Amino acid sequence: MDFAAKDTLLGLVRREAAGLIGLASESDTWEAPTACSNWQVRDQVGHMIDATEGYFPGFELARANQESTDMPIGLRAMAARLDERARSHRVLSQSEALDRLQSDLDTATGIYESLSAEDWMGMQVLHPSPTSPARSTTCPPSSTSTRPRSCSRPTGGSAAVPLAATRRWPIASVRCPSRSDGESDVRD
Numbered sequence: 001m002d003f004a005a006k007d008t009l010l011g012l013v014r015r016e017a018a019g020l021i022g023l024a025s026e027s028d029t030w031e032a033p034t035a036c037s038n039w040q041v042r043d044q045v046g047h048m049i050d051a052t053e054g055y056f057p058g059f060e061l062a063r064a065n066q067e068s069t070d071m072p073i074g075l076r077a078m079a080a081r082l083d084e085r086a087r088s089h090r091v092l093s094q095s096e097a098l099d100r101l102q103s104d105l106d107t108a109t110g111i112y113e114s115l116s117a118e119d120w121m122g123m124q125v126l127h128p129s130p131t132s133p134a135r136s137t138t139c140p141p142s143s144t145s146t147r148p149r150s151c152s153r154p155t156g157g158s159a160a161v162p163l164a165a166t167r168r169w170p171i172a173s174v175r176c177p178s179r180s181d182g183e184s185d186v187r188d
Helices: 001-025 042-065 075-091 092-115 117-120
Strands: 124-126 159-164 175-176 183-188
Touching: 001 092, 001 117, 001 159, 042 075, 042 124, 124 175
Parallel strands: none
Antiparallel strands: 124 159, 175 183
C-alpha cells in the first residue's frame, strides 16, 4: 500500500470504526446473533478489543527490533483461543466494552497516523498470535485472514510482514472461530 494512500485509508478506518461502534451501541443489538454462528454482537466487539490490543506489543517489538516468542498452536486451537478471548469480554457492560474499543482504536489510529513513509512501507509488525494466555490489556483482527499469504514470513508463532501489507485493519475482517462444524468463516 503506497504511503500516498495513507490519509484515504485512515479515513476509511475511522468511518468503519464509527459504523461498527454505532451499530453495537444500539441497546437491542448487544446480544443479537451475528453471521458468526456462535457469537453475539458483544463477542465481535470483544474480539475487536482483543485483536486491536494484540497489535500494540507488535509495534513495540518492531520498534525495538525484537521478535515474538509466541509458538504456533494450529488453526483449530487458535480458533478456540480467539473464541475464548472474545467471550472473556462479556464481563464488561456494553458501554464499558464500547468505550474500551473506542480507546483502543484511537490509540491504534494514533500509531498509524504517526508512521513515517519509511515505517509505513518497511516496518515489520508482528501479527497478533493467540498463543499465550489471554491478554488483559495488552492493533488490526487480527485474525489469520488479515495476513496476506504472499508476504507471510514466520518468526516463531507470529508472522512479520511489511506494515503496509497488513492494511486489512481490525474493522475490515472478522473471523468466526466457532462454527458448529469446527471450521472458521471469514467475513469481509
